[in-house]
Amino acid sequence: MSVASLCSVPSAIVQHAYTLFLFTKSDIKTTVIPITFLALASAPHLDPTHILQTAFWIWFHVLQFDVSNQTLNPEEDEQNKQDRPLPAKRLSLRTALILRWCLVPLCWALSLWYSLETLYASIALVAFTILYNECATHAGHWLVRNTVNAAGFASFEVGATLVASKDPAYLDLTAILSVCISAGIFATTIQAQDFKDVHGDRAIGRHTLPIVFPAIARHTxxxxxxxxxxxxxxxxxxxxxxxxxxxxxxxxxxxxxxxxxxxxxxxxxxxxxxxxxxxxxxxxxxxxxxxxxx
Known part of the structure; x- marks a missing residue:
């Protein structure tokens, strides 16, 4: 290998890392940071050395979800979200699909490294991802969509709380109640994210709450x-x-x-x-x- 090729390796790594970041950019503030704080607050016995690990576990699973979501209809992102990797031509759709399915066993391996219980949360999250994206729940009835959304977030929170704990094999009553209450909040308010996408959702036939009940949705x-x-x-x-x-x-x-x-x-x-x-x-x-x- 030539010197020039060796010198290009760090640059290539940075480029690929930035591509992965772009997949998850819009969910850093809405998912990674809030769930990290919830996990740290809910963990039965917080391990300070697991704080960054918790954030990474969440981000890695968000990446799995986002790559799945963004490979479904890349044409939509070409109109509204051109900085995402696929419309920006940072990688091909075929490469993104390969990445999407490679991330599943990687998420499971990462989770199993902590405990079987964390693996169960990861498996549930992948299942809800497939149900939401590939099975088109995201384009179905708003009530089903809200429910699957809430269940997916609950899976995030269970796994993240386990990772944050000194013993990643159990959750106490406080942690379980935190996840249940949070899931209830998501189930009843997740439609807030649909208002900004109402024109695009209507164009592709989605039945979100702001589209089905435009007059009532805001009051919910x-x-x-x-x-x-x-x-x-x-x-x-x-x-x-x-x-x-x-x-x-x-x-x-x-x-x-x-x-x-x-x-x-x-x-x-x-x-x-x-x-x-x-x-x-x-x-x-x-x-x-x-x-x-x-």
Whole structure:
């Protein structure tokens, strides 16, 4: 090998690395960073040496998803996202498809290096990727699309939380609840990303919520905010009454406000009980603490 060829190797490596980055560029802020923080916060026993490993595990699986997604309809990206690798002609569609399927066993090998449980999360994520992309769930009914999206994000979060832990073979109750709550948020708000793509989605026949229900879709984002607003407003109202009105009859009225709030809060255990109704059905996610596996 000539000296010139050797000198070109670092440049080629940088070019290929940048191509991989371009596949995932739009998801760094929306997926890699948020899920990394969730995993670090939810890990039962965080291992500081695994912080960068957690971010890399997430990014590598995002790469697997994005290459799959961007090889489905590269013509669409030529119009709207010309900096992506395929419309920018940084590699051919055939090469991208080879990369797409090579990434699957690589993701599984990386996950198995941590634990079997992490491998299960990776397998689930790949399955949801195929369901969403190759099986065209992304172009199907908005409810199915939202559900698959949420399940995919949950797989991301389970795997990432396992990687972040000192023992990547179990999740405690806090971690499981974090993933369940996060999945619920994604299932009910993921349509927010569809508003900016409504023209392109309509052109290729997708049935996203903003297209199917254009008048209602924007108001669905308010559901979670309104729920939170009810509790915050009640708390502020009761606090204001106790600080302002100080007679016995007025305190009785304020107490009624607290009792009303307590009745509202009784909904929370019901939701948690529903979420955790059958953790014993998932033996690969052992739980520590006061919860006993059957």
């Amino acid at each position: 984002i308010l559901v979670d905010w309104v729920t939170a607003f009810v509790f915050v407003t009640l708390a502020l109202f009761v606090s204001y009454r106790f600080l302002t009105f100080k007679t016995v009859p007025e305190d009785q009225v304020s107490f009624i406000g607290i009792m009303f709030g307590c009745h509202l809060l009784t909904l929370c255990p019901v939701i948690i009980e529903f979420t955790m109704f059958d953790l014993a059905a998932f033996p690969f996610v052992p739980i520590r603490g006061n919860v006993q596996m059957m």
